Amino acid sequence: MQTFSLLLASAIAVTGSAAGATARMTNFPIRMNGFSDFCSANSLDQKDNVLQVSGDCSPDPNGARNMGAALFTSHININECLHNNKGHLVPQQHGGALGSCDCDVGFSLCDTCNGTSLKCACNDNTGKKQVTFMDMNQFLGIGLDDDGRIVLYCEGVYGEWNQCVKNGAATKCPPKIAAMAVDASAFSIHEEPAKALFGETPTLELLHENEQYPFAHEAGVFIAADDTLFITSNQYPDPATGRKKIQISRVKLNRSGGKTTAEVEEINPDGVPMANGGVNYRGGVLFCAQGGLDASAEPGGLVHMEPRPPYASRALVESFHGRQFNSVNDVVVHSDGSIWFTDPIYGYEQGIRPKPVLPCQVYRFDPNGGVGGKGSVRVLADGFGRPNGICFSPDELTVYVTDTDWIHGDGTTDLTRASTIYAFDVANYSGQPFLTHRRLFAMADTGIPDGIKCDVYGNVYSGTGDGISVWSAGGVLLGKILVDGGAANFCFGREGEVFILNEHKLWRAQLAPSTKGALLRI
Incomplete structure (x- = not known):
């Protein structure tokens, strides 16, 4: 089985949000090698695919010395990553004991895999200083967990990161990774035919949420x-x-x-x-x-x-x-x-x-x-x-x-x-x-x-406990659209779209345009 994930490490999940959805605040424990020796993270907020991470390094004097600041706040705009030709995740602002900072992340999710240090030019009363807040290789990574949710990886950047760096040289990252970064759920590949069904850049967006009763x-x-x-x-x-x-x-x-x-x-x-x-x-x-x-x-x-x-x-x-x-x-x-x-x-x-x-x-x-x-x-x-x-x-x-x-x-x-x-x-x-x-x-x-539904090719789709499972006409599990909480039912719309009924939430998955439901065939 293949899942669209960028990094393999211990992960803290971040709830995905679609346009217009309410922002969610998540307190998360820190288990970062090295980082946790000096600092603690306070909260993480995500709104319109902007991640905000706050950390406090002030209680321990070694925090400022080793981490480069007593307090940091990072706004990482994933939308910018997706629309930036260079594909960099760029923090929009940093602040803390060292004053205001202009930062650049060498950590690339979308296109090329350059360096992995978060470096900032910070102004304090002694002048401008170049500060390395953290080395992504040691402390922080951003990718997808096995359920397809946006996550912070807190025990090193390992595993599938190597698919971007070969023999020490930067190479192109798989394009699907970038597209999936904004999704609240993953597209899981079990067999090769699922790649054609899901398409190059499948997406999953939240259309509506009703916390009052399970409307969908x-x-x-x-x-x-x-x-x-x-x-x-x-x-x-x-x-x-x-x-x-x-x-x-x-x-x-x-x-x-x-x-x-x-x-x-x-x-x-x-x-x-x-x-x-x-x-x-x-x-x-x-x-x-x-x-x-x-x-x-x-x-x-x-x-x-x-x-x-x-x-x-x-x-x-x-x-x-x-x-x-x-x-x-x-x-x-x-x-x-x-x-x-x-x-x-x-x-x-x-x-x-x-x-x-x-x-x-x-x-x-x-x-x-x-x-x-x-x-x-x-x-x-x-x-x-x-x-x-x-x-x-x-x-x-x-x-x-x-x-x-x-x-x-x-x-x-x-x-x-x-x-x-x-x-x-x-x-x-x-x-x-x-x-x-x-x-x-x-x-x-x-x-x-x-x-249960079929597509025009005879593949069989069914709502299950973890989303929608897709089988070939021969009964082989091809892949899944993973949705937290599962799906009782769903239906095809136009040109590869699937509407997923997730009790309190209604989702819209966009598959390959050629993947059409057998009922309407549109």
Whole structure:
């Protein structure tokens, strides 16, 4: 496995921030060889990719003598590094006991690997002095940890730094490192094909954060005509009633100057009780309605919603020949118009649905079947612990279904249960489709494989406990988009963009423009 990281050493993580995000202050312990003998670091702040480090060397007289100053403050602008042809990380200001300083960092992240000393010209009452605040080789490095977060490395610059310096001569640094430096999460490469899928400079940006409730959990339906995204929240207590609630949100994407921002609007369409998964359908959104405790008043099933106000909705199917579904979870639409969906028992376990009266199964609904074309529903697959995500391969000859029996609705987990993706062949017998040749396709190594999608090349993507995992059509793990906290679901947008639902956060990953989702193919 290859990860995009610059240095190998003990690291202190810095929370990444996207444009417009709130700055975060992180106090961190110092474990620097030599530096910690004399000085202590106070805080680290990051805003718009500017790192600020403060250190106090005054308690020990050796601090000023060995470190060159009694107090230092460094503002290191990573944006400047990314847009500077020379690729230097340049502190904008330094100050302390020696007075004001103009500093230059020979530590290069973006282009060439020159010297690694932080040297400053400082003015005090005796005149200008050249001071070396620290040698990066001994004390400080800036790069990415294995989770792709911007970090300070505090026990020496070792390991992969050597990829920039060969035989004592400066060489070009890999361009991906510079691009990844502004990301809050890494793109992890397990196999060579992932490099082409992710592209030369993949990025990950935070579009929106809501600390009040987990607004970004499921669905993820991109409406290209309006450049909007529809998402559903995880369950949370309604402040007004105290009852469990799921909120549907419309996300309007604004694109200008190469940047994407998001406006999130809560919407409350009628007739979609406890919405979960969703998919594009007839110009709008087809939601999985899990239903409520009163099955007669709030039946579960599939509900089509118009994408514009007043968000009119219409139920397509609400039962299996009169027997209530458990809690419909995820859905996909075949090119012939049929609708395929999963129905686990999570709703009952979470206290939002009555006791199940059906096994955990995969269904197919034909909206044109039945008497008078009112629709017909049949079971296609059983034998799951908790069937969850579902999708087709690009040629629609394979169906992928995730089984998330590893986690139950009450939050308990059983590591011996399925955290698995199964593949089925779609075969026709007597003019009707059947799922045949069930086989284990892949297992998530972290958490569960929840939402699942394919790209136009047949690769399989699934939201897991550490982000999004990508497998080849042969079941080989190609790479990951690592997101702290994982992702229940996601969807493709335009030309390689992926919208990642991370509970309290909505992310936008930009992959290679040719990496397009098999559903919309845009």
